[in-house]
Amino acid sequence: MEENWGEVNNMPFAQVRNGPLYYEVCGKGKPVVFTHGASWNNRLWEPQKEVLAEHYQIITWDVRGHGQSPAAGCELSGKVFTEDLIDLLNHLKLDSAVLAGLSMGGIISMQTAIDYPGRVEGLVLIGSPCTFRFNFYERMVVPVQRMLSLFLPMRTFAKAQGYYFSRYNPGNRLFIEEAVQSMTAKDWHRVWCALTAMDCRENMNRIECPVLIIQGEHDFIIRHQQKYMAETIPNARHVVVKEADHATNRDNAEEVNRLLEEFLKSRVYSE
DSSP states (O other), rough: OOOSSSOOOSSSEETTTTEEEEEEEEEEEEEEEOOOOOOOOOGGGGHHHHHHTTEEEEEEOOOTTTTOOTTTTOOOOOOHHHHHHHHHHHHHHHHHHEEEEEEHHHHHHHHHHHHHHGEEEEEESSSOOOOOOHHHHHHHHHHHHHTTTTTTTTTHHHHHHHHHHSSOOHHHHHHHHHHHHHHHHHHHHHHHHHHHOOOOOGGGGOOOOOEEEEEEOTTTTTTTHHHHHHHHHEEEEEEEEOOOSHHHHTTHHHHHHHHHHIIIIIIISOO
């Protein structure tokens, strides 16, 4: 794919307090920072960069432990993830930005909006949980998943993800398999333990910025939390995207891009 998205920043690593972070910047305009889901990387957002970089500055990055952002020498936690996101804004000299995230990226973005409200102009939460202890099933299953993450070979994990999350877009398969296999099993276990300890429920009602909650029609992983989130977060709009699973932004990129453009133009950067 030819990179014709506008000006590109050629300094891809931010040296921040928890270690270097890989990031990419393209386009010009108001900033939007996209954060990917667990075990994936910044390439998740290629369909959005193509469209949105015509009018906005698009920042994508690898969450620590993923892609090219190393996790060695750092104790992973939700606090580290939000610190990294704020440090990336500081590195780019951005006072504030819209934060958009899928799954893990959503809960990181949401926690950042809670902890640093003045830095977040708007939130887009795609297939995002607010906790990993929402109901009895999650409280029983997530600890088992943590244990299994120690033993499941990354190649097997990658193949399973690639197969399951490419049902609505076959093009997802290669991206997912490559992204998952770029992680070490040790880093995946550390990421999963840190991620599943996050919980935004207590402070979600403090979020002040406009919020768009996007749910894939067939995303059974998080759909049981979406109504609760929409009812708890002030100024939140909840939209279900048809013909889409957990990789919602790739499964139905056209509709997600339309919703993003509408949200940015009418609810965040309307002036």
